[in-house]
Amino acid sequence: MPGVTAATQRVDVVVEIGGLPIRLSCDDPAFVHLVQERYAGYISAANDAAFDFEIELAPPGTESRDEDVRVTWESGCWLMERGDFRAEWNPSTGQGRIQQTRNPYSLDSVLRIVHTLLLAQRGGxxxxxxxxxxxxxxxxxxxxxxxxxxxxxxxxxxxxxxxxxxxxxxxxxxxxxxxxxxxxxxxxxxxxxxxxxxxxxxxxxxxxxxxxxxxxxxxxxxxxxxxxxxxxxxxxxxxxxxxxxxxxxxxxxxxxxxxxxxxxxxxxxxx
Structure with a gap:
């Protein structure tokens, strides 16, 4: 999948699971609406989320059928990859980027991975x-x-x-x-x-x-x-x-x- 590019106008939504708020931003309001519907009950009004991910939606047809999840540590960042998403996250800064399909369940997988990493350091x-x-x-x-x-x-x-x-x-x-x-x-x-x-x-x-x-x-x-x-x-x-x-x-x-x-x-x- 191609690399993540910066976007100018983005819409934010904060998803808080287990007391850990993660801010997600995307330049596609329709996709953000899908995220809000998918995580209804877990959308937070918090303004001080410690973790921020910019989401870039991949063009249709760019995903592969690779279902293997790969999570590696490289140059101070976690790299997460599967056929339908590619993400990187710097735990020191709390900043991350995700490129994925329009399917909000691809985001599910990224959030699960990120939470396993956060929980491991917190005894969960x-x-x-x-x-x-x-x-x-x-x-x-x-x-x-x-x-x-x-x-x-x-x-x-x-x-x-x-x-x-x-x-x-x-x-x-x-x-x-x-x-x-x-x-x-x-x-x-x-x-x-x-x-x-x-x-x-x-x-x-x-x-x-x-x-x-x-x-x-x-x-x-x-x-x-x-x-x-x-x-x-x-x-x-x-x-x-x-x-x-x-x-x-x-x-x-x-x-x-x-x-x-x-x-x-x-x-x-x-x-």
Whole structure:
């Protein structure tokens, strides 16, 4: 894809996920409107966003079918690339540039990558998991595609607030782990509630003929957690941060195996 060029008149929108506001600017008001619709509930009025990205829309037909994500560190900048986007970000200045297709879901991918990098330095992570708040506490349900993340969200009782059915946002706050809502969704096809709550438990999902919760050895819990953690960079320092956070999370938060049949009675076990 061709390089990013400067634009004269740009429209700004601030997307705030997990308390981290990111300002996005583009010279195409129609695309900015798409972004506002896509991230409804996560648009912030903040004027002091620490991170700014200029978006340049690529001409139609310039994207490739390459679906591999590449994230590399080069000359003080993170470079992020896939067939439908190319981005660079300088974490020291907070400034970045994105060239992408008009599809706002290309921006989804860039924001996920950026948040994994930001969270790694803050003792948090993104996790393939649905999550919900009930009685003031958050519960996470993690697994590979088809494990039942969206099913658990669909089966949630009416008094549960759904944070996401696909990508859970885990942050450290006041020495404990907290789950925050995200606009990243799966089959449920709706953004999560923009709320947060301390995490009561993480359940690693499996499907079976009956509902059973079983304890997991710490080593298996760490493996299960890391196996479902989103992280794209291969920089050794950042990889170590993610591993250290996983070990600390398992020390602080109960991790259990949840085998369940797809009916709402399973939520009677979630305490």
């Amino acid at each position: 992570f993104l996790l393939h998991a649905s999550s919900a708040i009930r009685n003031g506490q958050a519960f996470l349900f993690s697994g590979v595609s088809g494990a039942g993340k969206t099913t658990m969200a669909r089966l949630a009782p009416p008094d549960a607030a759904i944070l996401t059915d696909e990508i859970s946002y885990v942050i450290r706050q006041d020495g404990r782990y907290v789950a925050a809502g995200t606009p990243f969704f799966g089959e449920l096809a709706r953004v999560g509630d923009n709320l947060r709550a301390p995490i009561k438990a993480l359940y690693l999902l499996a499907k079976g003929p009956e509902n059973i919760i079983e304890p997991i050895a710490p080593a298996d819990a760490v493996r299960g957690l890391l196996g479902n953690t989103l992280f794209f960079a291969r920089d050794p320092e950042f990889v170590k941060m993610v591993f250290d956070t996983a070990f600390d999370f398992v020390r602080q938060v109960p991790v259990r195996r949840l085998t369940f049949a797809p009916d709402s009675s399973v939520w009677g076990l979630i305490v």
